[in-house]
Amino acid sequence: MKRILIIEDDDTIAAIERDYLAVNGLESDIAANGYDGLAMGRTGNYDLILLDLMLPGIDGFTVCRKLREAIDIPILMVTARQEDIDKIKGFGLGADDYITKPFSPNVLVARIKANLAQYDRLKRSDTVEKQELQIGEVRIQQDSRRTFVGEREVELKNKEYELLLFLMMNPDVVFNKETLYERIWGYDAMGDNATVAVHINRLREKIExxxxxxxxxxxxxxxxxRFKP
Structure with missing residues (x-):
C-alpha cells in the first residue's frame, strides 16, 4: 500500500485529506508544521508528499527544497495562493505538481494517484532502458537519469527530466499543452496548462x-x- 505524508497545519483540512486517502486505499501520516514534515519526509518511508506552502516554523518552499536534496519521490504542493510566481518557484525547487485551495478531495486523490502512477512507470522504464538518447548536443543517460549539453551536465528536476525525455523520444512531433500535461503528469486536460509552459521555459533556460x-x-x-532533431 502506498504511503502519503501530509504536511498541513490546518487540522480540519489534514483530517479530510487523510480520510479521503484512506477510502481510496492510501495510508497517510500527518505533520502539522514544516520542521516535523521535513524530519518525517527525510526518513524515506513515503511514496508521495502532500505539502502545504503556508506552514508555521518553516515555509513549504524551504521544506520542498530540503526534501528534494534528500529524496526522489513526487512532491505535490498545496496552497491557497494562485499567483504564477508561486508555481514557478515551487517547480524550481523540485515540486512535481501543484493544486490550489479550495479543491475537491476527489480531484486531489486523482492527482495523487496520477503522480504515483507516473513515478512508478518512470522507475520501471529506468530499469529497462539503459541506452543513451542524443539529439544534437543534448544527451540523456537513461540509466542514471543524467542530462548533458555537450560536455556540460545540467541538473533537471523530476518533471523537467520526464518532459525532456518524452519530447526527445518523439522528435519533430507537435504536442499541445493538454497532451503534454496528460502524458507527463498523468492527469487529463483539466490540469493546469500553465504548468507545461513553466516547465518548457525552465528546460529552455537549461539546454538552450x-x-x-x-x-x-x-x-x-x-x-x-516540438523537439527539433
Missing amino acids: KDPSCPRYIETVWGAGY
Whole structure:
C-alpha cells in the first residue's frame, strides 16, 4: 500500500485529506508544521508528499527544497495562493505538481494517484532502458537519469527530466499543452496548462544557448511544442 505524508497545519483540512486517502486505499501520516514534515519526509518511508506552502516554523518552499536534496519521490504542493510566481518557484525547487485551495478531495486523490502512477512507470522504464538518447548536443543517460549539453551536465528536476525525455523520444512531433500535461503528469486536460509552459521555459533556460531563440524546443504557434532533431 502506498504511503502519503501530509504536511498541513490546518487540522480540519489534514483530517479530510487523510480520510479521503484512506477510502481510496492510501495510508497517510500527518505533520502539522514544516520542521516535523521535513524530519518525517527525510526518513524515506513515503511514496508521495502532500505539502502545504503556508506552514508555521518553516515555509513549504524551504521544506520542498530540503526534501528534494534528500529524496526522489513526487512532491505535490498545496496552497491557497494562485499567483504564477508561486508555481514557478515551487517547480524550481523540485515540486512535481501543484493544486490550489479550495479543491475537491476527489480531484486531489486523482492527482495523487496520477503522480504515483507516473513515478512508478518512470522507475520501471529506468530499469529497462539503459541506452543513451542524443539529439544534437543534448544527451540523456537513461540509466542514471543524467542530462548533458555537450560536455556540460545540467541538473533537471523530476518533471523537467520526464518532459525532456518524452519530447526527445518523439522528435519533430507537435504536442499541445493538454497532451503534454496528460502524458507527463498523468492527469487529463483539466490540469493546469500553465504548468507545461513553466516547465518548457525552465528546460529552455537549461539546454538552450539562447532561450529566446530556441534551437531544440520549438513553439508551434496555435499548436504546441516540438523537439527539433
